[in-house]
Amino acid sequence: xxxxxxxxxxxxxxxxxxxxxxxxxxxxxxxxxxxxxxxxxxxxxxxxxxxxxxxxxxxxxxxxxxxxxxxxxxxxxxxxxxxxxxxxxxxxxxxxxxxxxxxxxxxxxxxxxxxxxxxxxxxxxxxxxxxxxxxxxxxxxxxxxxxxxxxxxxxxxxxxxxxxxxxxxxxxxxxxxxxxxxxxxxxxxxxxxxxxxxxxxxxxxxxxxxxxxxxxxxxxxxxxxxxxxxxxxxxxxxxxxxxxxxxxxxxxxxxxxxxxxxxxxxx
Numbered sequence: 001x002x003x004x005x006x007x008x009x010x011x012x013x014x015x016x017x018x019x020x021x022x023x024x025x026x027x028x029x030x031x032x033x034x035x036x037x038x039x040x041x042x043x044x045x046x047x048x049x050x051x052x053x054x055x056x057x058x059x060x061x062x063x064x065x066x067x068x069x070x071x072x073x074x075x076x077x078x079x080x081x082x083x084x085x086x087x088x089x090x091x092x093x094x095x096x097x098x099x100x101x102x103x104x105x106x107x108x109x110x111x112x113x114x115x116x117x118x119x120x121x122x123x124x125x126x127x128x129x130x131x132x133x134x135x136x137x138x139x140x141x142x143x144x145x146x147x148x149x150x151x152x153x154x155x156x157x158x159x160x161x162x163x164x165x166x167x168x169x170x171x172x173x174x175x176x177x178x179x180x181x182x183x184x185x186x187x188x189x190x191x192x193x194x195x196x197x198x199x200x201x202x203x204x205x206x207x208x209x210x211x212x213x214x215x216x217x218x219x220x221x222x223x224x225x226x227x228x229x230x231x232x233x234x235x236x237x238x239x240x241x242x243x244x245x246x247x248x249x250x251x252x253x254x255x256x257x258x259x260x261x262x263x264x265x266x267x
Contacts, residue, residue, distance in 0.1 A: 019155035
């Protein structure tokens with residue numbers, strides 16, 4: 001299914017189904033008209049995932065770092081990030097599910113990194129970037145990238161079963177202690193897998209999940225009482241929720257609810 005966001009940013013996204021959906025969260029394409037009078041800023045909320053951006057036209061800015069055209073490998077998202085797209089921008093990307101990018105990249109990047117043409121994989125990515133820049137529209141670019149991913153990713157190759165189970169457990173519980181009750185590995189072994197493949201601890205991953213779920217709740221019901229929401233989402237209290245938001249989402253719950261309410265009023 002294709003989703004479109006109606007705004008000055010022309011954005012389309014495809015969410016794979018079937019076997020590829022276990023590895024790929026979404027494939028997307030975005031552009032800003034050259035007739036636009038200003039750059040477009042978008043906050044990308046943390047999801048503990050990583051991805052690839054193909055910058056097809058001009059420089060873009062990612063977390064205050066200017067990046068040229070080419071293939072950009074993204075770090076695992078541990079905090080909300082800011083991307084700035086100037087007029088005339090064309091960018092295409094893929095977002096992997098948690099822990100998947102380690103197998104794709106062979107490593108984890110600490111910051112957005114422009115790819116050099118040094119090996120076969122880098123050469124294939126740069127070749128794909130050239131193909132995407134040939135003038136396709138959104139649907140053509142998404143389809144081209146999707147077909148490339150189907151060739152790249154072996155659907156039979158799965159994450160370590162213990163890590164898969166740990167990710168599932170943390171999505172359903174409010175305590176990291178539940179891991180030791182459900183997985184036949186020591187806490188140190190589980191943390192080693194998280195650090196190797198996600199550059200974070202299980203506890204930090206759960207903090208991201210909790211903030212992400214709370215953001216979604218505020219988006220759907222911006223007038224929710226924040227004290228009640230904090231307790232419902234497993235925070236110690238409203239002050240604890242606010243601290244977590246400031247660190248991970250870079251905005252307070254009250255500020256976010258006001259932004260959502262304003263957007264609803266304007267529409």
